[in-house]
Amino acid sequence: MPTHQPLSYFYCMKKSVIFYVVLFCITLFSIFFIDRNLADFLYQQNFANAFTSSFTSSFTKLLSNTPVLLEVLAGAVLLSCAIPKMRKRFSLLAMHLAMTLAIASLVRLGAKALFxxxxxxxxVDNNPSWISDRLEGFHPFAEGLAYNSFPSGHALFTFALASVFWYHFPRFCSLWVAAMLGVFIGQLAQNFHYLGDLLGGSVIGILCAHLxxxxxxxxxQGVFKENSGNTKVAKSDT
Structure with missing residues (x-):
C-alpha cells in the first residue's frame, strides 16, 4: 500500500522556495561556466564515440533511457486500475502519474520552443553544435530539432515520475534517487545534453510533480474540511 510523505515535510512553502532558487542558481552557473568545457572534455575522452568496452556503452545507453523504464512502470500502474481491487489501492497514484505526465509533456514542448x-x-541533419561548429546559445522560438537541447526531456520525465513514485513509496527512495542519477550519468556519458540541460529538466520535472x-x-483537504463541517452541523441538528 502506498505510504505518503507528511505534508509538512514535502510542501513547506519556505523550504520549497529556497530549494527551487538554489537549483535555479546552480543551473545558471552550469550554463555560463561549466557546460561548454564539460562537453569538450567528454568529447575528448571519447565517451560518446569509442567506449572502452561494449558493456560500458550498452550500460550508459540504458541509463540514458531511464525515463522509458519509469514510463513503463507508470503505464503498468494506470493499466492496473482496470482491476477494481487495484483501482482502490492505486487510484491516487494513477491520478498523480497521469496528471504529471500530461503537464510534463506540455511543459517540455513549450520550454524547448521557448529556449x-x-x-x-x-x-540530426547537421544541426549546429558546440563540438562541430563552436556554436552554443539560446535562440527563443527557433524552429527545428536543432534547437531542442534545453531542457532535457529525459531528465524532465525522469525527475517528474520519480518524484511522484518517491512521494507514494518513500521506502524505495534509493531506487528513485538511482533513477535520477542514472539519467544524468547516461546522458552526459553519451554527450547527448549539456549539464545545464539536465539540471533545467530536473528542476522542471520536480516542479511538475510538486504542483x-x-x-x-x-x-x-478542502473536501475533508467540508465533510467535517457537514458532520458537525448534522450532529448539532440532532
Missing part, C-alpha cells in the same frame, strides 16, 4: 538551445554535438501533488492535497 531554443543548440546541442553539444551534431546528431500536481500539492493541488491534489489541497483539494483533498
Amino acid at each position: 531554443g538551445r543548440t546541442w553539444p554535438q551534431t546528431w 500536481v501533488i500539492g493541488l491534489s492535497l489541497s483539494v483533498q
Whole structure:
C-alpha cells in the first residue's frame, strides 16, 4: 500500500522556495561556466564515440533511457486500475502519474520552443553544435530539432515520475534517487545534453510533480474540511 510523505515535510512553502532558487542558481552557473568545457572534455575522452568496452556503452545507453523504464512502470500502474481491487489501492497514484505526465509533456514542448538551445554535438541533419561548429546559445522560438537541447526531456520525465513514485513509496527512495542519477550519468556519458540541460529538466520535472501533488492535497483537504463541517452541523441538528 502506498505510504505518503507528511505534508509538512514535502510542501513547506519556505523550504520549497529556497530549494527551487538554489537549483535555479546552480543551473545558471552550469550554463555560463561549466557546460561548454564539460562537453569538450567528454568529447575528448571519447565517451560518446569509442567506449572502452561494449558493456560500458550498452550500460550508459540504458541509463540514458531511464525515463522509458519509469514510463513503463507508470503505464503498468494506470493499466492496473482496470482491476477494481487495484483501482482502490492505486487510484491516487494513477491520478498523480497521469496528471504529471500530461503537464510534463506540455511543459517540455513549450520550454524547448521557448529556449531554443543548440546541442553539444551534431546528431540530426547537421544541426549546429558546440563540438562541430563552436556554436552554443539560446535562440527563443527557433524552429527545428536543432534547437531542442534545453531542457532535457529525459531528465524532465525522469525527475517528474520519480518524484511522484518517491512521494507514494518513500521506502524505495534509493531506487528513485538511482533513477535520477542514472539519467544524468547516461546522458552526459553519451554527450547527448549539456549539464545545464539536465539540471533545467530536473528542476522542471520536480516542479511538475510538486504542483500536481500539492493541488491534489489541497483539494483533498478542502473536501475533508467540508465533510467535517457537514458532520458537525448534522450532529448539532440532532
